[in-house]
Amino acid sequence: MGRTYQKHKLRKSISLDGAWKFMTDPEKIGENSGYTAALPSAQTVFVPGLWNHEPGLLEYEGAAWYEKDFYTDGGTLRFHFGAVMTDASIYLDGDLIGGHYGGFCEFDIIAPEVSEGEHRLTVRADNTIDSRSVPQRLVDWYNYGGIARSVNTETLNGICVLSDRFEYTLSDDLTSARAYLCLELYNAKNVDVSSRIEIMLESETVAVLDVTLGGGETRAVITDEFVIENVRLWDIGSPELYMLYIKTETDDLAERVGFRKICVENGQILLNNKPIEIRGVNRHDDHPDWGFAFPEKLMKRDVDLIKDLNCNAVRAHYPNSHTFLDLLDENGIMFWSEIPIWGNGFSEETLADPVILERTLEMHREMVKYYYNHPAITVWGLHNEILSASDAAYNMSKLFYTYLKENGGNRIVTFASSRPMIDRCFEFCDMICINMYYGWYDGDKNSWNKFLEEFRERRDRLGMSHKPVIFSEFGCAALYGHHTFDNIKWTEEYQSELLEYCLKLFHSDPMVHGFYIWQFCDMRTSPELGLNRARGFNNKGILNEYRKPKAAYRTVKETYKKFMQEQL
Ligand code: ADA
Numbered sequence: 001m002g003r004t005y006q007k008h009k010l011r012k013s014i015s016l017d018g019a020w021k022f023m024t025d026p027e028k029i030g031e032n033s034g035y036t037a038a039l040p041s042a043q044t045v046f047v048p049g050l051w052n053h054e055p056g057l058l059e060y061e062g063a064a065w066y067e068k069d070f071y072t073d074g075g076t077l078r079f080h081f082g083a084v085m086t087d088a089s090i091y092l093d094g095d096l097i098g099g100h101y102g103g104f105c106e107f108d109i110i111a112p113e114v115s116e117g118e119h120r121l122t123v124r125a126d127n128t129i130d131s132r133s134v135p136q137r138l139v140d141w142y143n144y145g146g147i148a149r150s151v152n153t154e155t156l157n158g159i160c161v162l163s164d165r166f167e168y169t170l171s172d173d174l175t176s177a178r179a180y181l182c183l184e185l186y187n188a189k190n191v192d193v194s195s196r197i198e199i200m201l202e203s204e205t206v207a208v209l210d211v212t213l214g215g216g217e218t219r220a221v222i223t224d225e226f227v228i229e230n231v232r233l234w235d236i237g238s239p240e241l242y243m244l245y246i247k248t249e250t251d252d253l254a255e256r257v258g259f260r261k262i263c264v265e266n267g268q269i270l271l272n273n274k275p276i277e278i279r280g281v282n283r284h285d286d287h288p289d290w291g292f293a294f295p296e297k298l299m300k301r302d303v304d305l306i307k308d309l310n311c312n313a314v315r316a317h318y319p320n321s322h323t324f325l326d327l328l329d330e331n332g333i334m335f336w337s338e339i340p341i342w343g344n345g346f347s348e349e350t351l352a353d354p355v356i357l358e359r360t361l362e363m364h365r366e367m368v369k370y371y372y373n374h375p376a377i378t379v380w381g382l383h384n385e386i387l388s389a390s391d392a393a394y395n396m397s398k399l400f401y402t403y404l405k406e407n408g409g410n411r412i413v414t415f416a417s418s419r420p421m422i423d424r425c426f427e428f429c430d431m432i433c434i435n436m437y438y439g440w441y442d443g444d445k446n447s448w449n450k451f452l453e454e455f456r457e458r459r460d461r462l463g464m465s466h467k468p469v470i471f472s473e474f475g476c477a478a479l480y481g482h483h484t485f486d487n488i489k490w491t492e493e494y495q496s497e498l499l500e501y502c503l504k505l506f507h508s509d510p511m512v513h514g515f516y517i518w519q520f521c522d523m524r525t526s527p528e529l530g531l532n533r534a535r536g537f538n539n540k541g542i543l544n545e546y547r548k549p550k551a552a553y554r555t556v557k558e559t560y561k562k563f564m565q566e567q568l
Pocket residue numbers: 140384385418435473518538540
């Protein structure tokens with residue numbers, strides 16, 4: 001399932017990754033033509049994988065089918081999908097058992113009482129973009145299709161733990177914590193079952209519960225509170241992690257958690273009560289050969305490079321895989337997770353559409369549900385660059401901010417604004433995050449000083465001087481290997497100089513408490529962006545798409561190193 005630690009000792013889990021049958025369905029006739037039971041003709045593809053990397057399918061948009069036969073000993077099965085792009089329908093032996101919308105989050109489907117023997121799992125994936133798609137057609141990444149992350153099936157037996165949320169509050173001096181767990185239980189039998197549930201933190205039993213659930217019942221339960229003394233904190237560069245083990249009489253779930261406190265106070269960001277400066281990069285989980293089906297060993301390499309750059313934070317436009325998050329947890333690197341609302345593509349009318357609002361709120365709910373326990377996630381992002389001076393944006397921001405503050409745990413909640421001088425949504429963020437591209441799209445590098453002064457005045461006028469300012473995006477494109485004698489746009493030299501200038505300027509401004517460079521590496525983007533994107537790639541990476549460093553890599557590394565040393 002792509003975790004860096006074992007999730008179950010008792011629960012049987014089988015990976016369904018590997019060879020699947022596959023065929024496209026451009027006419028969308030599959031449901032009425034029996035594809036749900038058996039694909040009429042098919043080629044072999046490997047899952048996880050996106051069809052765009054199969055010969056002739058780079059630009060295919062539409063429906064496609066995947067089919068895999070597997071053997072089970074029988075029982076109640078839970079199918080777990082890491083991510084399917086974008087609209088998924090799941091069939092077991094020809095019968096629809098569930099579906100999911102949204103390409104970047106995992107989902108589970110339970111099939112009760114499956115008989116022992118051979119069965120067939122069929123997935124219909126559809127990446128067609130319509131007026132209610134999230135993201136919309138105009139977006140700065142590629143509209144891939146297919147099964148992007150791993151698939152597995154688990155056998156559920158008796159009372160099972162479907163999910164867990166670890167809640168804790170640290171004492172003021174951060175030396176102890178009061179904690180409890182919220183569990184989502186499920187009875188996989190069709191008769192009443194009772195079970196004792198034991199929760200261990202490291203090797204100590206911290207809570208015990210006795211429950212009885214009716215056949216097929218799902219129930220949320222909460223443990224008593226327990227206290228942890230001498231807490232070892234999760235921190236940047238020294239990420240202490242704890243193993244939690246939840247065991248029923250027939251099922252189990254391992255969870256890894258960390259204790260840390262993040263907050264904003266008097267215009268500063270405090271991690272574990274100490275002021276920090278965010279030294280970040282934006283990253284797409286994208287590779288030219290694999291797209292969003294990004295191989296795990298390459299994630300490890302990206303994390304190694306991010307560390308080598310002396311970064312302490314990463315931002316992404318959509319939920320990333322648990323493997324990447326596990327690696328960030330282990331390496332003490334903070335993560336900003338948002339949902340794929342890439343605002344330039346969303347009109348005011350779309351932002352106000354009730355279907356879009358429900359769809360995107362559900363994406364927030366799923367992100368919170370599945371990613372809650374990662375200590376590395378210190379920031380939830382509402383959306384990116386929406387029309388934030390409009391009523392529609394105001395209402396959407398209020399809805400998401402309220403939801404995330406109430407349900408998102410101890411995290412900073414914010415959004416990236418590209419309209420800082422007219423933005424009307426700053427009341428719905430804990431820190432003000434600005435995407436700005438002086439020196440690339442508009443103005444030159446000298447425009448930054450004027451902007452900083454004007455924005456400082458606006459922030460004070462709005463009564464928001466207690467909110468730290470972050471540059472959540474800035475940068476410029478450089479074509480890998482492009483050098484000239486003159487320092488002009490598109491060269492590695494221009495990019496390196498502009499980034500160094502911005503970083504030093506932001507660092508020296510007391511209003512600014514962090515920066516996420518746009519971006520870590522080049523990545524394939526949508527043809528919608530046309531000639532603005534040479535080679536069909538967004539070229540603002542400080543590495544190219546194969547992770548070869550441009551000149552800016554060393555500059556950022558050295559600059560971040562200096563900033564890091566000043567903080568020690
Ligand atoms: C925006 C957007 C990014 C990227 C960037 C750019 O700010 O949020 O996804 O498109 O601009 O390269 O222009």
